[in-house]
Amino acid sequence: MSKLQQRIQKIEENIQAACEKAGRKRSDIHVVAVTKSVSSTRAKEVIDAGFTHLGENRPDGLTEKIEQITDDVNWHFIGNLQSRRVRDIIDHVSHIHSLSRTSIAKEIQKRAENPINCFIQVNVSGEASKSGIAPKELESFIEAMTNYDKVRIVGLMTMAPNIEDEAEIRMIFKEMRALRDRIHALNLPNAPCTELSMGMSNDYEIAIEEGATYVRIGTALVGEESGGD
Numbered sequence: 001m002s003k004l005q006q007r008i009q010k011i012e013e014n015i016q017a018a019c020e021k022a023g024r025k026r027s028d029i030h031v032v033a034v035t036k037s038v039s040s041t042r043a044k045e046v047i048d049a050g051f052t053h054l055g056e057n058r059p060d061g062l063t064e065k066i067e068q069i070t071d072d073v074n075w076h077f078i079g080n081l082q083s084r085r086v087r088d089i090i091d092h093v094s095h096i097h098s099l100s101r102t103s104i105a106k107e108i109q110k111r112a113e114n115p116i117n118c119f120i121q122v123n124v125s126g127e128a129s130k131s132g133i134a135p136k137e138l139e140s141f142i143e144a145m146t147n148y149d150k151v152r153i154v155g156l157m158t159m160a161p162n163i164e165d166e167a168e169i170r171m172i173f174k175e176m177r178a179l180r181d182r183i184h185a186l187n188l189p190n191a192p193c194t195e196l197s198m199g200m201s202n203d204y205e206i207a208i209e210e211g212a213t214y215v216r217i218g219t220a221l222v223g224e225e226s227g228g229d
Contacts, residue, residue, distance in 0.1 A: 003223060004045055004046070004049060004222075004223060005049065007220060007221055007222075007223060008049055008221065011031070011204075011217060011220060011221055014204070014205050015029055015031070015204075015205070015208060015215075017205070018204075018205040018206075018208035018209050019208060021209055022208065022209045022210075022211075024208070028213060029208055029212070029213065029214075029215065030053055030213060030214045030215075031051065031053065031214075031215055031217055031221070032053045032054065032055040032076050032078070032197075032214055032215065032216045032217070033046045033051045033053065033054050033055065033217060033218075033221050033222060034054075034055040034056075034057075034078065034200075034216050034217060034218035034221075034222065035054050035055065035056060035065065035218075035222055036055070036056050036057045036058065036061055036078075036079075036218065037218065037219070037222070037224070038222045038223070038224075038225050039225060040064070040065050040068040040069055042222055042223070042225055043065055043069060043222075044069055044071070046221070046222055047069070047071050047073060052072070052073060052074055053073075053074045053076060053214075054073050054074070054075055054076065055075075055076040055077075055078040055097075055216055055218075056075065056076070056077060056078065056079070057077070057078050057079025057080075058079055059077075059081075059085040059088045059089050062075060062077060062089055062092065062093070063088060063089070063092070066092050074094040074095070075092055075093045075094060075095075076093065076094065076095040076096075076097060076216075077089055077093045077095070077096045077097065077098070078097045078098065078216055079098060080098055080131050081096065081098055081104055083101075083103045083104060083106075083107050086104060086107035086108060086111055087107070087111045090107075090108060090111045090112050090116065091111075091112065091113055093116070094117060095116075095117045095118070095119065095154070095214075096108075096116060096117070096118045096119065097118075097119045097121065097157045097197050097214075097216070098119070098121045098131065098132075098157065099118040099119065099120050099121060099151070099153075100120060100121040100122075100131055100132050100133050100141075102141075102144060105144075105145055105147075105148045105151050106148070108148065108150050108151050109147075109148040109149070109150045109151065112150040114150070115149065115150050115151070115152040116150060116151060116152060117152050117154045118151050118152060118153055118154065119153075119154065119155050119156060119157035119195065119197045119214075120132075120133065120138065120141065120142065120153060120155075120156050120157065121133070121156075121157045121158065122134075122135060122138060122156050122157070122158050122176065122179060123158070124158045124172045124175050124176055124179075125158075125159075125160065125161050125172055127161060130159060132157075132158065135175070135179055138156075138179060138183065139182075139183070139186075142183060142186075142188065142191050142193075145190060145191065146188070146190055148190075149190065151190065152190060152191075152192075153183075153188075153190060153191035153192070153193055154192060154193065154194065154195045155180060155193055155194060155195025155196055155197060155213070155214075156176055156179055156180050156183070156193065156195075156196060156197070157196075157197035157198065158172065158173075158176050158197075158198050159198070159200070160172045160173065160198070160199075160203055160206075160207075162202065166206060169203050169206055170206055170209075170210060173198055173199075173206060173207050173210035173211070173212070174210055176196060176198055176210075176211075177196060177210055177211040180193055180194075180195075180196050180211075194213075195213045195214060196211050196212045196213050196214070197212070197213070197214040197215075197216065198210075198212045198214075198215070199212045199215040199216070199217075200215070200216050200217065200218065201217050201218055201219050201220035201221070202220075204216075204217055204220075
């Protein structure tokens with residue numbers, strides 16, 4: 001068994017355990033393999049292993065891999081997106097996980113051929129180093145999005161602090177789920193808001209237990225090529 005297969009097996013076991021603990025179905029969880037730090041060759045290995053959702057955080061990294069990989073893949077843009085770079089990625093991605101500015105929505109509206117699945121990035125932890133809108137601004141931001149029919153708000157995204165305190169991480173994910181439920185209950189045509197993008201290599205199990213439907217797993221899945229892996 002290759003190192004990649006070993007990592008995948010371990011992650012699969014962890015996801016299954018988290019689902020059982022939370023009384024959820026494994027089919028409810030989508031794993032976005034974050035390939036930003038590895039080559040197109042490694043990304044292709046991940047695809048060959050059965051992953052159909054891949055995530056990149058830079059427009060240049062995304063377009064480079066798209067040029068080299070012809071497989072039918074759902075590309076997710078997971079990084080901060082500048083308005084001027086929207087046109088470079090917009091018709092290549094199935095999901096954008098970092099919508100938090102009206103200027104981005106305007107560019108999506110202008111450039112997209114079809115409606116784009118977007119997650120609104122919410123800064124639940126309040127960390128100055130993190131992007132995203134404040135929870136108290138969420139409803140007014142979504143209301144403003146009704147002007148853009150190419151922006152389909154499928155859910156919310158957040159990143160928990162990189163800390164050891166599991167209780168605090170869990171609290172942040174719980175708050176995100178409550179926010180998602182509140183927006184979903186509004187029954188807005190442009191914002192079904194059924195999904196939760198939260199959880200990365202170090203906390204995806206907690207995220208699944210607290211309701212994540214998309215987890216973004218990088219190194220724990222794809223490995224580090226520089227180390228000879």
